[in-house]
Amino acid sequence: MTRPRPTIHDVAREAGASIATVSRALNGGVVSAAARERIEAAIGRLGYRRNDVARGLVTGRSGLVGVVLPDLIGPLYAHMARGIEDVLDEHGMHAMLVTDHLEPDAERRAIELLRARQVDGLVLIGSRLQPADLRAAAGSVPIAHVQRDGPDDEAPQVRLDDAAGVRAAVEHLAAAGHRRIAHLAGTRRDGIERREAFVAAMAEAGLEPGPIVDGGFTEEGGEAAAAVVLDDPDVTAVFCASDRMAVGLLHAAQRRGITVPDDLSVVGFDDLTWARYLCPPLTTVRQPGREMGRAAARLVLDGPFDAAVPVLRIAPTLVVRASTAAPRSHGPAAPSQRRHEPATEEVIAPEIPPPP
Amino acid sequence: MTRPRPTIHDVAREAGASIATVSRALNGGVVSAAARERIEAAIGRLGYRRNDVARGLVTGRSGLVGVVLPDLIGPLYAHMARGIEDVLDEHGMHAMLVTDHLEPDAERRAIELLRARQVDGLVLIGSRLQPADLRAAAGSVPIAHVQRDGPDDEAPQVRLDDAAGVRAAVEHLAAAGHRRIAHLAGTRRDGIERREAFVAAMAEAGLEPGPIVDGGFTEEGGEAAAAVVLDDPDVTAVFCASDRMAVGLLHAAQRRGITVPDDLSVVGFDDLTWARYLCPPLTTVRQPGREMGRAAARLVLDGPFDAAVPVLRIAPTLVVRASTAAPRSHGPAAPSQRRHEPATEEVIAPEIPPPP
DNA sequence: CAACGAGGTGTAAACGTTTCCAGTCCGGCG
DNA sequence: CGCCGGACTGGAAACGTTTACACCTCGTTG
Numbered sequence A, B: 001m002t003r004p005r006p007t008i009h010d011v012a013r014e015a016g017a018s019i020a021t022v023s024r025a026l027n028g029g030v031v032s033a034a035a036r037e038r039i040e041a042a043i044g045r046l047g048y049r050r051n052d053v054a055r056g057l058v059t060g061r062s063g064l065v066g067v068v069l070p071d072l073i074g075p076l077y078a079h080m081a082r083g084i085e086d087v088l089d090e091h092g093m094h095a096m097l098v099t100d101h102l103e104p105d106a107e108r109r110a111i112e113l114l115r116a117r118q119v120d121g122l123v124l125i126g127s128r129l130q131p132a133d134l135r136a137a138a139g140s141v142p143i144a145h146v147q148r149d150g151p152d153d154e155a156p157q158v159r160l161d162d163a164a165g166v167r168a169a170v171e172h173l174a175a176a177g178h179r180r181i182a183h184l185a186g187t188r189r190d191g192i193e194r195r196e197a198f199v200a201a202m203a204e205a206g207l208e209p210g211p212i213v214d215g216g217f218t219e220e221g222g223e224a225a226a227a228v229v230l231d232d233p234d235v236t237a238v239f240c241a242s243d244r245m246a247v248g249l250l251h252a253a254q255r256r257g258i259t260v261p262d263d264l265s266v267v268g269f270d271d272l273t274w275a276r277y278l279c280p281p282l283t284t285v286r287q288p289g290r291e292m293g294r295a296a297a298r299l300v301l302d303g304p305f306d307a308a309v310p311v312l313r314i315a316p317t318l319v320v321r322a323s324t325a326a327p328r329s330h331g332p333a334a335p336s337q338r339r340h341e342p343a344t345e346e347v348i349a350p351e352i353p354p355p356p
Numbered sequence C: 001c002a003a004c005g006a007g008g009t010g011t012a013a014a015c016g017t018t019t020c021c022a023g024t025c026c027g028g029c030g
Numbered sequence D: 001c002g003c004c005g006g007a008c009t010g011g012a013a014a015c016g017t018t019t020a021c022a023c024c025t026c027g028t029t030g
Helices: A008-015 A019-027 A033-046 A052-059 A075-090 A104-116 A131-138 A162-175 A189-204 A219-230 A243-255 A273-277 A289-302 B008-015 B019-026 B033-046 B052-059 B075-090 B104-116 B131-138 B162-176 B189-204 B219-230 B243-255 B273-277 B289-302
Strands: A064-069 A094-099 A121-125 A143-146 A157-160 A181-185 A212-214 A237-240 A265-270 A283-286 A311-314 A317-320 A346-348 B064-069 B094-099 B121-125 B143-146 B157-160 B181-185 B212-214 B237-240 B265-270 B283-286 B311-314 B317-320 B346-348
Touching: A008 A019, A008 A033, A019 A033, A052 B052, A064 A075, A064 A104, A064 A289, A075 A094, A075 A121, A075 A289, A094 A104, A094 B094, A104 A121, A104 A131, A121 A289, A143 A289, A157 A162, A157 A289, A162 A181, A162 A189, A162 A237, A162 A265, A162 A283, A162 A317, A181 A189, A181 A219, A181 A243, A189 A212, A212 A219, A219 A237, A219 A243, A237 A243, A243 A265, A273 B273, A289 A311, B008 B019, B008 B033, B019 B033, B064 B075, B064 B104, B064 B289, B075 B094, B075 B121, B075 B289, B094 B104, B104 B121, B104 B131, B121 B289, B143 B289, B157 B162, B157 B289, B162 B181, B162 B189, B162 B237, B162 B265, B162 B283, B162 B317, B181 B189, B181 B219, B181 B243, B189 B212, B212 B219, B219 B237, B219 B243, B237 B243, B243 B265, B289 B311
Parallel strands: A064 A094, A064 A121, A121 A143, A143 A157, A157 A311, A181 A212, A181 A237, A237 A265, A265 A283, B064 B094, B064 B121, B121 B143, B143 B157, B157 B311, B181 B212, B181 B237, B237 B265, B265 B283
Antiparallel strands: A283 A317, A317 A346, B283 B317, B317 B346
16 A cells, blocks of 8 residues: 655666666756656656655755754744745755754754754854854854854854844934933843943933843843832833833833823834734834844855854844833823824834944 | 764774664663773764764654644744644654745645655644645655644544634623624634634524624734624624734724724634733633644654544633623623723633534 | 573665766767 | 767765674573
């Protein structure tokens, strides 16, 4: 009933050719028209499909790029994976996704697993591995990082231009008239960069930075951290280093009867799928995950065009929705959005500063 | 600098043993303690790692289960993938994810690609392929479906107990006093099942079904379809076959100045990540994606325990949030939630009816 | 004391490809 | 007519494993 799969040998016999000729016909080598025709007919008759495992063994390549990412649930990571698939598709290659749930040990195992499968390259999203451990695990497989969390190593990386995004957010708030702006920060590397950028951008705007509290990037952390921030009566705006913390902040504000944006303006970071559905729709810095994934895939396939500049910065955009407005003290409050009106969006793309 | 990877031969030479012994040591065969020790030392010294491609070629198995799914962006699919990974992990296996973006042709290619890589099993999420095409593409690889979209075939499948979910939703609305309930339907197979279940559940509740409009499962479709439904002045509640359509409905209602839940109750389906963040937080039927993924993975690894019942129904739960209340005509409107108060959730798990 | 079995080991044949190399055939040129 | 070279072909050696089989060495048992 269920016969073994036909091999290239079966095709050769059926077509009256040698396996070498069949292989050439399959891979676009020089083969006479007659032979090619007989072989194609035989393939059709037998239902032959190439065995990529055997092929991989002899060629040493697999047509696979391994992708190690924290999880599949986060929309941002999913978008990055999508971007990677975009460009791999163009090259006739495929992605193999492995999740590490932010555990360095799982990350190491994931890399070794992928290497055992002979992946032709590796895209690591948010990698925390030390450079030495990384090199040990990955051997000579080319690597590209996306938003690497650990210290820089020699592999090329794609990073969001966090500073530009933060600057856009702070400028937006400052322009609206906010003077005391708080910051909900995250603990990972990008959180620290955003925090530093926040302080710098405030200085640029001629403002003292308001209270800065760590919310660990999560809803719960944001909610807890928000409590601290909301105790400061002078704070009229909060810039959050992630949308998830912004949600927590929104909840905390609601619980205290603080109305957004009338009493408090809130800016998030990431523009997750649902940021636009929040109450009110969230003004936030959009992280172009798909583009970042694309860039990383190109990097891993072609290598960095310029070995001297191994970090490629991608520009974010500020998406202005309904969670920001002028502060109350600034005269009559701007008319708050009608309760359920989907906000019109305004997208602000900062000019990209050339990397130093 | 970058030497070729050591092979089992190198280990054998270094340890003064034969490759057969090394292989046995690696795979837990009978080997003397002395030899095992020498081999392990050699492996450490050389940094040897097994080549799974070569291994796969001779064993005929890959330790991989192929997963074909519409996309990675939808949180529901991502949860299913996570569930699959859960049980594969327990078996020391791994998933290879390929997206088909709902195109049957891409689905076929995905399956053939995975088969060329010798996957040991296939989990197909929302497959639309005809049974014949499917068999042709998959050959003898074991298959398990999740929420198959095409007509049944002989492969075991995991399905949501759509009817139970719909019944819970309708009962919830009827109990609140709603008499004329509309339905935003979807066009895929599960949409049709939900629609039929809606009619049946309404009958069970002693009610005429209200208007039923196709919204194609998307936000835009939901918004368009909502316009039709909202024209009926007697409709006090709408049951949507997906959360995405519920979002569209919410927007349309807002635009018309219809307040939810005071003027209109809305129930969604799926409980996507952000359903709780909507304005107001959405009452919805939760689809336990991760469980479904787990069940499917078990099915593909162990085969169906009972070949006679190839469809495994998973029970959904109704999550009651703030988008549903008693209709206005029912005396003074129930006090609507305070504007931003995160709704307390009430979860209703329907008793699972034994499959017929 | 012979025979046997248990434990351990090595040789070699697969697995299904790609690819190097050495042909064979034929037409055209000197 | 002899050669050369181009177009095409097939044999065979890899690639790095697993595993069937044969063998060897002891200690134990009849």
